Amino acid sequence: MIGAFSIVAILAVATAAAEVHTVQEGARRDQALLDPRDDDEILAGLNAHGVPSVGVTASIADADRLVMARVDRQDFRAVLARHAPWFLFAGLLALTILVVTVLFMRQREKLIASQRAREVQAEKLRALELLNAIADSSDEGIFAKDLEGRYLLCNPVICDLLGKRPEDVRGENYRNLYPPDMVRRLEEIERRIFQEDQVFTEEETYEIVSSRQVLLTSRGPLHDATGKIVGTFGVARDITERKRAEEALRESEERYRLLFESSSDALLVIDPEDGRILRANPAAVTMFRAQDESDFVSRPLWDYSTAEQEGRFSAHGKEGTFIAMALRSGSLVFDWQHRRLDGEEFPTTVSVTRFELFGRTMIQSSIRDITLKRRQQEELVNSRTKLRELTAHRERVREDERAYIAREIHDHLGQYLTALRMEANLMDLLVSEDGEGLKRHLASMKELIDHLIAETRRVIARLRPVALDLGLVSAAEWLAADYQERMGIPCLLDVAGAEDLDLDDDQATTLFRILQECLTNVTRHARAKRVEIRISASDAMLRMEVHDDGRGFDPAEVRAKKTFGLMGIRERVLIYGGSARIDSQPGKGTRLTIHLPIKPRGDA
Structure with a gap:
């Protein structure tokens, strides 16, 4: 409309x-043509007669007249x-x-302003959501409070620290969430923030939710767009684990210092680049007889080593080699010949270890004086050698006693038995035909004498078989045949490369006795159906194996029982520099293997 x-x-x-x-x-x-010079008079005259004039006079081009409307x-x-x-x-x-x-324009401006306000509000909401998302995903505690101390922002880290849900913390005054002593501390911090308008960073230890927490917290003033303080903000990092690690490191360093200073072994800290000694513990000062630690570390490393080590190699070059090996592998243990400052030489065991110190690679050397240990080892070796010599002597004495008894039985008892048999034969000739009863008794007596003579010969053979005088192989053949005859168990002997073997009497006797003991054990424990003996020789080394198909045993159980049979076999072989190995499993039989350096008869 x-x-x-x-x-x-x-x-x-x-x-x-x-x-x-x-x-x-x-x-x-x-219009009238008028003279321009009469302009003013014409206007005045027109006005005086009541004739209105509209506009003004205008000049006409190329005319000296004015046109008046x-x-x-x-x-x-x-x-x-x-x-x-x-x-x-x-x-x-x-x-x-x-x-x-x-x-319309005002309404339009209001609409535009409202739209802008909504856009600004939406932008603020997006920014707030982004801020909340960033805060929620942060590993650090982030919070903001207004001037009254109410939480405007509080991410899950802070909520977990307080043991509260986020909805229970936002809008709540911090004074209602912390213990009184903490509230007083926080009030003092906020007072300083408002007064000095600065950010403060401090380590704070809190007892929160029945646990001890250490926080590295940065707090500062929160400003609006005009720069006015409207609250506080803070970022808190939980450094509890780091503080525990630092405390553990301090304790570890203290323990290391105590161990370093109280160790009975000499401990050195060495710079691997130039081999300088940086630290030495009191044990090192005492061991090498230096005046003090400064005197010790002032000398080069090779001053404490002999010029020539065991094995006839130079110490100066070898030290660097060992350090390089320790740097590569991390640790190294070796024996070394050291020298005290007064010139005395002594053996040591050195353990070299690589470690990091303030970002630099260092070497720690642990030196143990093994002079007493070496002396004890030598005494132990000498003692074992003497013990084996004594055992060998005992075996020789035993064999000599057996040979003596066998000879005595053979020379005396055998002769008496033979004479008794001859007397019985003579009596049988002298008894008349009428003495039937007496003849029967004489026949029984002769039979008993024959059994006694046979048993005497077996005893003599067991004490010292005559075949042993012919060598180990002959004695083994006799022993296998005798065992098979007596026990009824097949006993097979295989000889390879040892047919003409002529061993020393002591070695041959020792091996024969071991073989004899093995067959006795088979009879007592193995319940075997077959026994195999193999004797071979090559490259001045004798090998003897005894294998049965019996029930076997667990070697670990036998060792735990500390039986002396197997131990005695090993010790008798060790006397001559040999070795003995026993392999057995329950249900799979037993195998004894002996290796022995060959000592020909007549060698000293």
Whole structure:
């Protein structure tokens, strides 16, 4: 509707303008040519006669005359009177449009401002959500509080530290969440923040939720866009584990210092780059007879070593080699010949270890004086050697006793038995045909004498078989045949490369006795159905194996029982520098293997 009225008003104004134009055209027809110099007089005269003048005089090109338009006021008034309502309507309409336009523009500005406010609010919400997301995903505690101490922001780390849920912390005053002593500390910190307008970083130890927590906290003032302080913010890092690690490191360093100073072994810290001694413990000062630690470390490393080590190699070059090996492998243990500052040489065991000290690779050397240990080892070796010599002597004495007894039985008891048998034969010839009963008794007596003679020969053979005088192989053949005959168990002997073996009497006797003991053990424990003996020789080394297919045993159980049979076999072989090995499993038989350096008969 406003549009229609606007069109009508515009048409009315246009009509009025056309009429005014017509009046002006009529005035131009009544124009008069006047002298320009009479301009002022003409205007004054027109005004004096009541003739209105419209416009001003205008010069005509190339003329010295002025054209004056004369308009009658009544014509103008008539035109205005006819069109006054439309002029009024047009003015009101223009005013209305102006007011509507102003109101529209204001409303539009409000809408734009509201839209901007919503966008700003949305941007703030997105920023807040982003801030919350960043805070929630952080491993550090992040919080913000207003001036009253209420939490505006609190990420899960802080909530977990307080043992609260996030919804229980946000908006809550911190004074209601911490113990009184902590509240006083936090109030003092916030007072300093507000007063000095600075960020403060401190280590704080809190007893929270029945646990001890150490935090590295940075707190500072929270400003708005104008720079005004509106609260506080903070970032807290839980360094409890780090502090525990530092405490453990301090304790470890203290323990290392105590161990370093109280160790009975000499301990040195060495720079591997140039071999300088950096530290030496009191035991090292005492061991090498230095005045003090400064005197000890002032000397080069090779001052404490002999020029030539065991094995006839130079100490100076070998030290660097051992250090390089320790750097590569991490540790190294070796024996070394050291020298005290007074010149005394002594054996040591050195353990070299690589370690890190303040980012640098160092070498720790542990030196143990093994002079007493070496002496004890030598005494032990000598003792074992003497013990084996004594055992060998005992075996020789035993064999000599057996040989003596065998000879005595053979020479005396054998002769008496033979004489008794001859006497029994003679009595049998002298008894008449009528003494049937006496003949039967004599026959029984002769049979008993024959058994006694046979048993005597077996005893003599066991004490010292005659075959042993012919060598180990002959004695083994006799022993295998005798065992098979007596026990009824097949006993096979295999000889390879040892047919002409001529061993020393002591070695041959020892091996024969071991073989004899093995067959006795088979009889007592193995329940075997077959026994195999193998004797071979090559490269001045004799090998003897005894294998049975009996029930076997667990060697670990036998060792735990500390039986002396197997131990005695090993010790008798060790006397001659040999070795004995026993392999057995329950249900799979037993195998004894002996290796012995061959000592020919007659060698000293």
